[in-house]
Amino acid sequence: MLLRSIAAPLTVIRGIGPALIPKLARLGIQNAAGLLCHYPRDWEDRTLTVPISEFQNRQVCTAVTVTARGWIGFGRTRTLKVYVEDESGSAALLCFNRPWLDKQLVEGRRFRLWGRFYYRYGEIQSSSFEVEPLTATESANSGSILPVYPLSAGLNHITLRRLVNSALDQYAAKLEDELPREIIERDNLLPKAAAIRAIHFPASAAELEMAKKTLIYEELFYLEIMVGKRAYERRGIGNGEQGTGSVVSKHSEVTNTQSQQTKTPVPSPQSLVPFPLQQRLLERLPFSLTPGQIKAIAEINADMAGNVSPNGAYSMARLLQGDVGSGKTLVSFLAALRAAQDGGQTALMAPTELLARQHAENAARLLEPLGLRIAYLTGNIKAAGRKDLLRHLASGEIDIAVGTHALFSKDVSYKNLRLVVVDEQHRFGVTQRSLIMAKGNNPHLLMMSATPIPRTLAFTVFGDMDVSVIRDLPPGRKPVKTHLAKESSEARVYDFVRRKLEAGSQAYFVYPLIEGGDEANQKDASLKDAVSMAERLAQEVFPRFTVALIHSKLDDEEKRQTMERFRAGEIVVLVATSVVEVGVDVPNASCMVIEHAERFGLSALHQLRGRVGRGQDQAYCFLVYSNDLTEDGKARLKVMLENADGFIIAEEDLKLRGPGQIAGIEQSGYLNLGIANPIRDIDELARARTDAFFILNNDPGLVLDDHRIIARVLKEAPLFDEVVL
Numbered sequence: 001m002l003l004r005s006i007a008a009p010l011t012v013i014r015g016i017g018p019a020l021i022p023k024l025a026r027l028g029i030q031n032a033a034g035l036l037c038h039y040p041r042d043w044e045d046r047t048l049t050v051p052i053s054e055f056q057n058r059q060v061c062t063a064v065t066v067t068a069r070g071w072i073g074f075g076r077t078r079t080l081k082v083y084v085e086d087e088s089g090s091a092a093l094l095c096f097n098r099p100w101l102d103k104q105l106v107e108g109r110r111f112r113l114w115g116r117f118y119y120r121y122g123e124i125q126s127s128s129f130e131v132e133p134l135t136a137t138e139s140a141n142s143g144s145i146l147p148v149y150p151l152s153a154g155l156n157h158i159t160l161r162r163l164v165n166s167a168l169d170q171y172a173a174k175l176e177d178e179l180p181r182e183i184i185e186r187d188n189l190l191p192k193a194a195a196i197r198a199i200h201f202p203a204s205a206a207e208l209e210m211a212k213k214t215l216i217y218e219e220l221f222y223l224e225i226m227v228g229k230r231a232y233e234r235r236g237i238g239n240g241e242q243g244t245g246s247v248v249s250k251h252s253e254v255t256n257t258q259s260q261q262t263k264t265p266v267p268s269p270q271s272l273v274p275f276p277l278q279q280r281l282l283e284r285l286p287f288s289l290t291p292g293q294i295k296a297i298a299e300i301n302a303d304m305a306g307n308v309s310p311n312g313a314y315s316m317a318r319l320l321q322g323d324v325g326s327g328k329t330l331v332s333f334l335a336a337l338r339a340a341q342d343g344g345q346t347a348l349m350a351p352t353e354l355l356a357r358q359h360a361e362n363a364a365r366l367l368e369p370l371g372l373r374i375a376y377l378t379g380n381i382k383a384a385g386r387k388d389l390l391r392h393l394a395s396g397e398i399d400i401a402v403g404t405h406a407l408f409s410k411d412v413s414y415k416n417l418r419l420v421v422v423d424e425q426h427r428f429g430v431t432q433r434s435l436i437m438a439k440g441n442n443p444h445l446l447m448m449s450a451t452p453i454p455r456t457l458a459f460t461v462f463g464d465m466d467v468s469v470i471r472d473l474p475p476g477r478k479p480v481k482t483h484l485a486k487e488s489s490e491a492r493v494y495d496f497v498r499r500k501l502e503a504g505s506q507a508y509f510v511y512p513l514i515e516g517g518d519e520a521n522q523k524d525a526s527l528k529d530a531v532s533m534a535e536r537l538a539q540e541v542f543p544r545f546t547v548a549l550i551h552s553k554l555d556d557e558e559k560r561q562t563m564e565r566f567r568a569g570e571i572v573v574l575v576a577t578s579v580v581e582v583g584v585d586v587p588n589a590s591c592m593v594i595e596h597a598e599r600f601g602l603s604a605l606h607q608l609r610g611r612v613g614r615g616q617d618q619a620y621c622f623l624v625y626s627n628d629l630t631e632d633g634k635a636r637l638k639v640m641l642e643n644a645d646g647f648i649i650a651e652e653d654l655k656l657r658g659p660g661q662i663a664g665i666e667q668s669g670y671l672n673l674g675i676a677n678p679i680r681d682i683d684e685l686a687r688a689r690t691d692a693f694f695i696l697n698n699d700p701g702l703v704l705d706d707h708r709i710i711a712r713v714l715k716e717a718p719l720f721d722e723v724v725l
């Protein structure tokens with residue numbers, strides 16, 4: 001039986017009477033299937049005990065013996081205080097409002113304790129803990145991993161665990177696998193029955209991981225099956241029409257010509273066969289590509305092998321995701337070379353002139369020696385120069401046009417626009433996509449992003465785009481050391497930076513505002529801004545060094561010169577707004593100071609931090625926060641100390657800011673995912689997509705033996721309502 005098709009009412013489950021029904025309903029649990037799919041939000045691992053002395057302010061499991069007891073307080077506030085110890089130390093347990101513990105916590109008895117410990121009044125204490133008796137000889141590590149569920153009023157964990165347990169006893173053994181057999185075998189996934197049992201009551205941490213992997217993959221697989229079916233419909237290919245499905249996810253076929261028809265493809269890094277122009281660039285580079293770059297370019301090459309035909313047949317629509325500094329630009333250059341190989345033009349669009357300029361310079365440095373002709377086009381290029389440029393674009397004398405959205409203004413036309421690259425795509429609106437595409441004859445599209453924000457997610461999930469993920473950074477990058485500092489201790493930060501400057505390094509100082517008066521209803525005169533801080537840093541703080549200012553209101557030429565001089569080392573301290581957030585690359589800059597850091601989104605902070613740590617030296621990032629920042633605000637900034645992975649930071653950002661804050665897309669509940677998280681699980685999502693599209697490609701009617709289960713799940717127990725996609 002299929003899990004979601006178990007329609008049995010809750011009363012069928014042992015231990016559920018009428019009183020529990022409304023309480024379960026409040027959790028969205030309507031029937032037996034709902035109870036089994038009420039996945040834990042966390043697990044308590046009681047299989048491993050830690051010494052009391054390593055309590056570290058988190059939930060831990062310890063094995064202790066009661067050594068002494070006493071009472072504190074009087075009358076109704078009288079509270080039992082119990083001293084326990086293990087080999088590493090002792091702790092005091094405060095038993096507020098739990099009189100029954102008096103009988104249990106008897107001197108000399110041994111217990112397993114699960115609780116949160118903290119240091120107070122010179123001792124380790126806990127007032128929130130659970131106890132389980134242990135015999136004198138029983139191993140302390142004999143505990144289990146227990147599920148922690150979302151709860152509703154009137155339901156506690158003991159009850160919910162018991163109910164889930166009965167439901168498992170009654171149904172788990174009968175559950176059928178919902179994934180094609182060959183995928184289960186390829187990825188060593190658990191059978192459905194085992195996965196459902198283990199997600200609630202895993203026998204070990206390893207088994208829990210397997211269960212998560214299985215269920216996450218299964219959800220994403222069905223999500224992508226739905227997206228894939230949708231893509232077929234959109235491109236006018238009906239289900240069941242065998243053999244004509246090749247418009248979807250071309251690379252699946254090309255990178256896996258050796259594999260069997262029904263084998264699911266996994267593009268391998270070795271599968272890159274560079275085209276001659278690409279080969280020549282690779283030979284000129286002082287480094288080799290990372291595995292992630294190789295995989296991405298192999299996928300792009302495969303995509304671009306498809307012919308672009310007048311009636312709009314297959315063209316690439318690919319999203320390239322990779323953390324800041326993962327080397328996406330180079331991948332896009334290689335893609336441009338692929339287009340040029342067939343005489344096609346490329347337009348590379350960046351969100352700011354600064355970044356466009358930098359890309360143009362890099363393109364000139366790397367690609368002109370290969371005989372390619374590069375042009376730079378922004379809104380600021382006027383009159384005669386612009387006219388010539390447009391003429392050359394139209395006549396095909398230019399191979400690569402780099403610029404801002406000016407690349408797609410009305411008067412611009414291309415001879416043979418083959419590839420459009422959109423860098424930092426989250427900076428552009430969706431509507432711009434159609435504008436861009438109208439400039440060519442159904443050109444290939446490569447979008448690049450370091451921030452998996454919801455719009456990106458929307459493409460990933462809803463759209464008919466393929467995804468490449470670069471998960472690795474070029475070797476030798478040292479993680480940036482990040483520190484939080486209160487505004488009142490700014491002098492220490494400035495002193496530290498000064499020492500680095502004296503050692504020959506360079507620094508960025510970033511502020512949320514250009515000028516004090518430029519925020520509409522500004523109340524806070526204490527807010528530092530870029531313009532006045534540039535003054536102050538130049539005159540008072542770093543008088544011996546050249547300080548310059550850059551922000552979006554300066555004209556293109558001034559920005560260009562400033563960046564040039566910063567890159568050349570003439571300017572030592574660059575004071576900026578978030579204009580340096582995206583893309584800028586100056587390896588000798590090793591310090592990033594962001595003042596009023598609380599005013600930036602975490603993803604923006606991550607991008608800013610990514611500007612340093614690109615050279616040989618250890619890099620530092622200081623997040624300076626206002627003196628009156630709340631604890632919550634500080635906790636948000638701490639995410640930056642604990643994480644270097646942009647994907648995790650983006651996810652935290654989403655969690656902390658809440659979907660309501662993110663414009664443009666209605667986030668909440670739009671995907672009915674139970675356990676998968678498309679942001680965290682982006683790799684699995686990409687894999688599920690490849691698998692799902694490959695299957696739909698080869699067997700659109702889902703009639704092969706191994707695929708019949710997919711058709712059944714869609715019909716009898718769909719996870720997603722087709723309407724949401």
Ligand code: ADP
Nearest residue numbers: 287288289290323324325326327328329330474
């Ligand atoms: P992002 O993905 O953030 O756009 P960039 O394309 O700006 O990253 O690359 C960051 C830096 O890494 C650039 O200086 C680039 O030359 C360098 N780089 C790119 N690929 C590699 C590689 N495979 N090995 C070493 N350095 C690389």
Ligand code: MG
Nearest residue numbers: 328329423583
């Ligand atoms: Mg970039």
